[in-house]
Amino acid sequence: xxxxxxxxxxxxxxxxxxxxxxxxKGATVKAIADPFMNEATEAWAKEMGIPCVYKDxxxxxxxxxxxxxxxxxxxxxxSSISLEAIAAxxxxxxxxxxxxxxxxxxxxxxxxxxxxxxxxxGFNRRYDHxxxxxxxxxxxxxxxxxxxxxxxxxxxxxxxxxxxxVSGGIFLDMTIHDFDMVRYMSGAEVTEVYAAGAVLVDPEIxxxxxxxxxxxxxxxxxxxxxxxxxxxRASYGYDxxxxxxxxxxxxxxxxxxxxxxxxxxxxxxxxxKPKYFFLERYMAAYTAEVDSxxxxxxxxxxxxVDVNDGLQPxxxxxxxxxxxxxxxxxxxxxxxxxxxL
Numbered sequence: 452x453x454x455x456x457x458x459x460x461x462x463x464x465x466x467x468x469x470x471x472x473x474x475x476k477g478a479t480v481k482a483i484a485d486p487f488m489n490e491a492t493e494a495w496a497k498e499m500g501i502p503c504v505y506k507d508x509x510x511x512x513x514x515x516x517x518x519x520x521x522x523x524x525x526x527x528x529x530s531s532i533s534l535e536a537i538a539a540x541x542x543x544x545x546x547x548x549x550x551x552x553x554x555x556x557x558x559x560x561x562x563x564x565x566x567x568x569x570x571x572x573g574f575n576r577r578y579d580h581x582x583x584x585x586x587x588x589x590x591x592x593x594x595x596x597x598x599x600x601x602x603x604x605x606x607x608x609x610x611x612x613x614x615x616x617v618s619g620g621i622f623l624d625m626t627i628h629d630f631d632m633v634r635y636m637s638g639a640e641v642t643e644v645y646a647a648g649a650v651l652v653d654p655e656i657x658x659x660x661x662x663x664x665x666x667x668x669x670x671x672x673x674x675x676x677x678x679x680x681x682x683x684r685a686s687y688g689y690d691x692x693x694x695x696x697x698x699x700x701x702x703x704x705x706x707x708x709x710x711x712x713x714x715x716x717x718x719x720x721x722x723x724k725p726k727y728f729f730l731e732r733y734m735a736a737y738t739a740e741v742d743s744x745x746x747x748x749x750x751x752x753x754x755x756v757d758v759n760d761g762l763q764p765x766x767x768x769x770x771x772x773x774x775x776x777x778x779x780x781x782x783x784x785x786x787x788x789x790x791x792l
Contacts, residue, residue, distance in 0.1 A: 453478040453745065456511035456541075458532060459523035460485035460492050463546060463737075466730065467521050470738040471745075472499050478745045481517055484508040485524075508532065512539040519748060521741070522546060526619070530555040533570075537562045544744045546573040548627060549761040551619040553769070553790040556762050563758055571744040571754035572761035574631045576691075578739035579732075581704040585693055586636050588702040595699030600637055600677040603692040604629045605685035607728055609663055612655045620661045621681065622646070622768040629667075629679045630764035630771075636695060639673040640763070644770040645780040652684045667771055688725035689732050707732050766792075 455471060457464050460483050468480050482503035483496055496504045503510075508524070511517055512535055520536045522529055522545040530550035536543050537559070549556045549572060563570055576582050589597060606625065610618070618624035633641060648665040650657035657663075663683040671677060694703040706725035713722045726732045740756070747754045763783075770781040 453519060453748065454481040454514075454517045455479065455519045455521060455745075456481060456508075456514065456517040457483040457521045457523060458485075458508040458511060459521075459525070459546075460488060460496070461523065462730075464521070464523035465495070466734070466737050467523060467544075467741055468496075468499055468501065470741055472501075474738045475742045475745060477749055478519070482511050482514065484511050509535075512536060512541065518542060519544065519745065526551070527617075530559055533559045534562055537566050537568050537570075540566075540568065542569040542744075542748045544571045544573065544741060545761070547631075547761065548572075548619070548623060548765055549758070551623050551765065553762070553765060553786075553792075556758075556765065557790065557792075560758050560762070569744070569748055569754050570758050571740075571747070572756050572758065573740060574628065574635075574756050574760065574764075575733050575736040575740050576628055576632055577635050577756060578736040578743065580735065581707070582632065582636070582693065585695060585702045585704050589636060589695050589697075590638065593700065594695055594697030594702055597637060597673070597675045597695055597697045599694075599696045600633060600671075600675065601694045601696075602629050602632055602636075602677070602679045603690055604679065605682040605690035607685055607688050609652050609656060609683035612653070612659050615656055615659045615661050618661075619768075620772060621648070621663065621665060621683070622667075622771040623765065625683070626665065626667065626679060626681050626771065627764045627768055629681065630767040631760065632693070633669060633671070633677045633679070633767075634760070634763060636693065637671055637673065637675060637677065639671040639675065641669045641677070641767050641770075641783055642672050643670040643780050643782045644668075644767060644774050646771040646774040648775040652682065656683070662775065665771075665775070667774075669767075689728050690725060691732060 484505040520541040648662035652663040669677040708723035
């Protein structure tokens with residue numbers, strides 16, 4: 452049985468703890484740490500059967516019985532804790548992003564080169580049953596050569612402006628998942644980005660220096676084109692759809708809902724709204740991604756989402772930010788060269 456330590460007992464830390472405890476075989480959560488640990492969280496940990504509860508995460512890194520660390524702390528700590536965990540010889544699952552600063556991501560990459568540590572980044576949508584089915588269809592050649600990839604990603608409502616100010620902006624916070632999905636679905640790299648953005652949901656978001664609505668067009672290394680449309684507000688729920696169109700056909704996935712029931716009567720035809728937000732839509736995917744990582748450790752196989760998969764969406768996000776600011780297409784090469792990549 453592999454012992455796991457979780458750093459960060461917020462919403463996502465609890466999700467992973469419950470997934471491991473209830474659904475993942477071959478592993479157990481030995482410890483969880485959070486600087487804001489309180490009685491309620493301690494009671495929850497006891498209920499989950501987690502024996503060790505700390506405020507100082509270093510106790511997890513110092514515990515020789517713990518082989519795996521899940522980094523679920525605030526974004527600004529991901530890279531620094533990654534470096535400490537690598538030095539401690541722990542296998543690491545790190546929530547996205549590794550960092551908003553490419554230089555700090557490079558430090559993690561350099562540290563991993565001389566280490567036997569396995570490292571996976573938490574891009575959970577790759578493990579969603581809908582996205583995975585679409586990816587397998589593309590990979591199997593069922594749509595032929597892909598021409599156009601369309602991704603729609605809209606949240607049910609905007610987060611607080613206080614969060615917006617520290618989020619890194621929509622492209623590094625929200626769209627980063629979609630940038631990862633472009634790479635995952637296509638199997639190609641993004642080479643050029645042209646983005647348009649606006650403030651259409653909340654003027655306070657604009658005052659905080661961000662946008663809340665965007666359309667991003669991308670050229671890919673295989674010659675195909677990808678388009679993402681984002682909005683921080685969708686009145687009907689969490690809108691997550693993909694269409695891949697190719698020379699032989701297309702594959703498309705729609706939203707998940709609580710049921711597929713459709714009511715037809717004199718007033719019209721109605722169906723369920725999409726699941727409300729990411730925890731409802733992607734709960735099974737969170738379990739699958741952690742299980743995949745744990746199995747990679749147990750079987751000594753490569754992780755499915757490695758450190759480079761954590762780097763590339765950040766480069767794309769930085770290109771998108773520059774494209775909006777300067778109203779021009781921006782190549783990924785331009786951004787990468789600035790960081791010596």
